[in-house]
Amino acid sequence: MKHIQKLWFFLLAAGLLFTACKKNIEGGGEIAVFSNGKQPVISASAATIAPAAADSNNVALTLNWTNPEYSIDSNSVKYIVEIDSTNRNFSKSVTRTVTGTRRISMLAKELNSILLGFGFAFNTAYDIDVRVISSFPNNNERLVSNTLKLRVTPYKIPPRVPLPTSGRLFLVGDASDGGWNNPVPVPTQEFSRLDETTFAGIFNLKAGSYLILPINGDWGQKYALTNNGVPGIANGGNFVYYGPGVGGGDNFPSPAAAPGLYKIVVDFQAGRFTVTPFTQQHGLPGSLFLVGGATPGGWNNPVPVPSQQFTRVTSTRFELASIALTAGEKYLFLPENGNWGKKYGAVNGSAANIGLGGPLKPEGEDMPAPTVTGNYKIVVELANNTYTLTKL
Template sequence: MKNILKQIFFLTTLLVVFASCKKDENKNYFEGGTAPVLKASSTTPLVLLIANKDNQALSFTWTNPNYQFNTGPSSQDVTYTLQFDTTGANFTNPKIGEKSIPKDLATAITVKDLNTLLLGMGLLENMPHNMEIRVKSNITNSNVPLYSNVIKIIITPYLDVVYPVPAKLYITGSASPASWMGGGDPENVSQRFTKVSSSKFELTIVLSANNSMLFVPVYGDWNNKYGFTGSNNANNVNGDSFKPDGGDIKTPAVTKSYKITVDFKTGKYTVE
C-alpha cells in the first residue's frame, strides 16, 4: 500500500512540474533590443528662412531597434519620437521639442515645422542655437525605450509672426485715460506700450469698465489700427485674437489697473 501511495505522489509531482514548465514556455519575455542608429541629411549649420518655409529643412533615417522576445522578433507596434534639445540640457528641457513618427524608420521636416518646433521650445529667433537631436523608440504599452546616438546641428530660427511687428504701439479708446485719440494730437507717452521682445508689447494702465479700446502703431493715425477679429465689443474681455482694422475691444467689468500684452507672433492679446 505504501509503495502504491509513493508512486501516486511521484506521478502527481511530475505532472505539476510538467504543467509549470509548459506554462512558463507560453510566457512572452522581453529579451532586449538594439539602440537605433540615427543619421541626418546634413549636420552643417542651418539658417531657417521664412521664404523657404515650405521646403524640406532636414531628413532623418534610423535603424530598426529589433526588439526581441523569447518568442522571436517583436510583432507589436514600435513608435518613434524625434527629440530636439539644446546642447548641455541632456533632453531634460520641460519644453523639449518632439515629433512623433509611428512605425516608420525615416522622416522629413519642413522649414516652417522645424521653426515652429524651435520657437515652441522658447528659443529666440534670429540667433544660432546649438541643438542636439536623437530618436527614441518604444513598444506600445511598454516602458523599455531605446535611445539613439545624438546628432548636433547649429540651427537659427526666424521670427514667424501673424502680422508685421510695428516699431511702436499705443492704446486708444473710451476705456483709456486719454480716451479716443484725434488726428494731429500730440503723442501721449502714457498710452504707449513697451516692446518687451521682438514680437511682444506690454502696457500697464487703468481701464474703465465695459468700455472700448484699440491698438494703433502711430499715435493719431487711424489707418493702421488693430482690433478684435469679430464684431465690435464681442471679444473675451480677458484676451482674444486681434487683426488689422478689427472691431472695438471691450474691457473688463471692473475699473482698475490691468496689464495688456499684445503679441504679433500669435495674433493674440491678453488683459490681466
C-alpha cells in the same frame, strides 16, 4: 522510409523552435515569449543646422535609427521621435510618431516652427536633444535610444500680424484716461517699442473698452479683435489688423478687475497680446530724475532741473538726451525730486558691463557710471525694467 525520415526531421526542428521560445516560470512551468528587442541607436544627417529662410521648403534634418529587432513584423513597430531644448530631460518635447519606418525627414519650416515654439530667438544658436522610443503597436516593450545633441539656429519669419508702418502704437477708448478722443494724449497713451516686433505700455484702465491705433488721430486703421466674446480675452489672446477701407473688428474689453494700472504687451510676431496688472512698487511714475556722485549735481537732492530731469517719451519710457557722467562714481533714478523715500537702482550693481546699463528695480543698488568719463544718453524703460547708456 523516406517519409519517416522527413517526419522525424520536422519534429526535431519544431522542438528546437519551441525550446527557443520558452521561458521558465515559477513552479516549473514554461510559456512561449517573444524577444523584447534591443535599444535603437539614432543618428542625424548633421550636427549643426542653420537653414536660411529661402530654404524653408527644403529638407533640413533627417533622422535614422537602427532596428530594435523585436520578434514581430518590423512593419508594425511604432517609433516616437522626441525633440526638446537641452537640459529639460524631454519634459516639454515635441513628438513625431511613425510606424514601420526607421527614418524621418523634416523640412526647414517644420523644424523652424518647433524651435520658435521653444521660445528661441531668431538667428541665435541653441542646443536641442533628440531621441527615439520604439515599442510594440500597443506601446509595450518601450526602448529608449541614445540622445543626440544638435546645434540649431531658427531663421526669421514674417510676423503673424503686420507691423505698424509708423513704428508707433497708441491706446484709445473709454477704458483709457483720454476716452475716445482722437488724437489721444501723449506720451501717457503711447506704447514703447521693446524690439522689432514687440510693443508694451502701462496704462490706467477702467471699465469699458479700447482699440490700438498705429497713427494717432487717424481712425482709418486699427488693431482689434475678431470676437471680444471669447472667454478670457480681456486678459489676452489673438488680435488682427484692420487696414484702410476694411471695416469690422471688436474692441478690446477692459479687465474684469479694472480700474487700475495694467501692462499691455503686443506681440506682432506671435499675433498675440497680454494684459496683466501692474503692481510694482512705486507704481508708474510720471517723472524721473538723476542723482548721484557721477552727475554734475552730486548727491544733492533735489537735483538741478531741467539738466537732470528725464523727458517722458511714452507711457513707460524716459530719456535724458545728454548728461556728463564721471567714471568711478555712482547714481540713482528718483521718481520724485527731493524725495529719498523712492528710488530706482540696479538689480546687481556689480554685474559685468553694468556701466552701460542693465536690469533695474525699485529700491535697487547704486548704479556705477561708465568706465569712461563723458557725455551720455540715458534711456529708462519701465515696461521691461531696463536702462541703457550710449556715449555721445
